[in-house]
Amino acid sequence: MIRIWIIPVNDGEAIEIRNLLADADERIATTRQAWGATWQRLEPGVVVEIEKFLSETPDAEVIGVELGGPARWGGKNIDHHCYQGDDRSNPKSSLEQVADLLGVKLSRFQLFVAENDKGWIPAMEKAGAHPDEIKIVRAQDRLAQGVMPDDEAQAVRDIASAEWRGKKVLIRCPMGASSAHTDRLYGQYDEALTIDGVSGKWIYFGSRHQKFYTLTEGGAEGARWVGGQPESGYSGVERPLELTQEVILKFFWE
Numbered sequence: 073m074i075r076i077w078i079i080p081v082n083d084g085e086a087i088e089i090r091n092l093l094a095d096a097d098e099r100i101a102t103t104r105q106a107w108g109a110t111w112q113r114l115e116p117g118v119v120v121e122i123e124k125f126l127s128e129t130p131d132a133e134v135i136g137v138e139l140g141g142p143a144r145w146g147g148k149n150i151d152h153h154c155y156q157g158d159d160r161s162n163p164k165s166s167l168e169q170v171a172d173l174l175g176v177k178l179s180r181f182q183l184f185v186a187e188n189d190k191g192w193i194p195a196m197e198k199a200g201a202h203p204d205e206i207k208i209v210r211a212q213d214r215l216a217q218g219v220m221p222d223d224e225a226q227a228v229r230d231i232a233s234a235e236w237r238g239k240k241v242l243i244r245c246p247m248g249a250s251s252a253h254t255d256r257l258y259g260q261y262d263e264a265l266t267i268d269g270v271s272g273k274w275i276y277f278g279s280r281h282q283k284f285y286t287l288t289e290g291g292a293e294g295a296r297w298v299g300g301q302p303e304s305g306y307s308g309v310e311r312p313l314e315l316t317q318e319v320i321l322k323f324f325w326e
Contacts, residue, residue, distance in 0.1 A: 074132040076101055076125050078118070078139060078147075080109035084213035085167050085189040088182050089137055092167075096174050099125065099132075103139075106218065108295055108310070110141040137166055140295065152190070153299045154285070165189045184209050191301035193258050210255055219250045227252035237325060238262075245269055265324050272311035274320060281305030287323055291316030 076099040079090055093100050101121050103114050114122075126132060126145060134147035140155045150169050152162035162169065165186040171178050178186065187195040188209050196206050214224075226247045235242040239262040243253055246269035253266055254277055263278030272294065276284040284307040285298035294310025312320060 074129050075099065076122060076132055076134055078103060078111075078114070078122070078134070078136045080105045080138065082106050082109065082217060083189070084185050084209060084216050085165065086137070087212065087216050088185050089167050089170050092170055092174060092176060092182075096176070098174075101125075108297070109139055111136060111139045111144045111147070112141050114139075114144075137170070140297075153297060156289075156296045181205070181209070185212075188213060192304055193255075194304045195301060210251075214251050214255065217251060219252050223248070223250050224252045227256060231256060240264070240324065242324065243267070249273065249275065263324065265320070273308050274312055274317070275306060275308040276320075276324070277304070277306050279303050279305065280323075281307040284320070284323065287319055288312060288316055291319065 077093055078101045079086055080103045081087060081090060082105065090100060090102070101118050103109060103118050105113055122134065122145065126134070134143075134145045135150055136143060136147050137150045138153065139149065140158070143149060149160060150166050151160040152165055152169070154161055164172070167178065167182060167186045167189065184196050184199060184201045184205055187199045187201070193206060193210070196209065201209070227250060230243055230245050230253060233244070241257065241261045241264050243249070243264065243266045245253065245266055248270040249266040249268040254264060257264065263276070263280065265277075266275050268275070279302065281298055281300060282305070285296060288296055288309040292309045292312045296307070296309045298305065298307040300306045309316070
């Protein structure tokens with residue numbers, strides 16, 4: 073089977089997926105979109121590359137990895153997240169699904185990358201990762217997401233001014249929210265809410281992520297998403313309307 077894979081290299085899992093595909097000599101098209109990547113927002117250069125490839129090999133299969141929205145070119149999705157109006161839930165991470173398609177085994181490090189993508193630090197701990205292994209996986213993930221040293225320093229400042237009520241924490245991030253915030257607070261909260269002053273994303277972390285996803289339906293200008301494990305999931309909404317913001321805050325502090 074001749075295939076072309078479209079991958080947004082925006083986290084640690086995507087890097088390992090690209091590594092697997094490169095080792096298998098698969099054709100890869102890379103989109104530079106951040107989290108929330110979609111088929112429709114593929115860069116013009118990527119579109120030209122894919123269409124040229126398909127004109128030369130019209131029977132080729134197109135596979136998009138974690139691209140939201142309707143697939144293009146009759147493409148197939150590899151995913152395990154739930155998007156607005158599109159439930160792609162899967163017990164396996166995208167990395168594990170790609171490995172299955174290629175017929176290869178994941179390394180120990182890649183297994184922890186897969187667990188990290190499904191359930192963050194708690195999932196890696198449950199899978200038997202050592203503290204140093206967890207630090208390496210998380211550091212790679214943050215770097216791939218574009219978290220730079222200045223972002224790490226800003227996270228420290230944002231956390232210093234965070235609002236706590238018991239084991240709940242609200243972090244306002246005027247310069248942008250990142251995994252540097254939640255990584256630093258791991259083990260200190262039961263529920264967290266980050267408010268990104270740059271992208272307008274409100275992201276909830278905790279066991280009520282499915283309820284958060286439900287209550288934001290129809291109340292935002294942008295996308296909504298949900299994922300993770302039952303005890304440590306996440307859900308986000310982009311540019312929630314003012315009324316939705318009030319609903320979120322009431323829900324979060326109740």
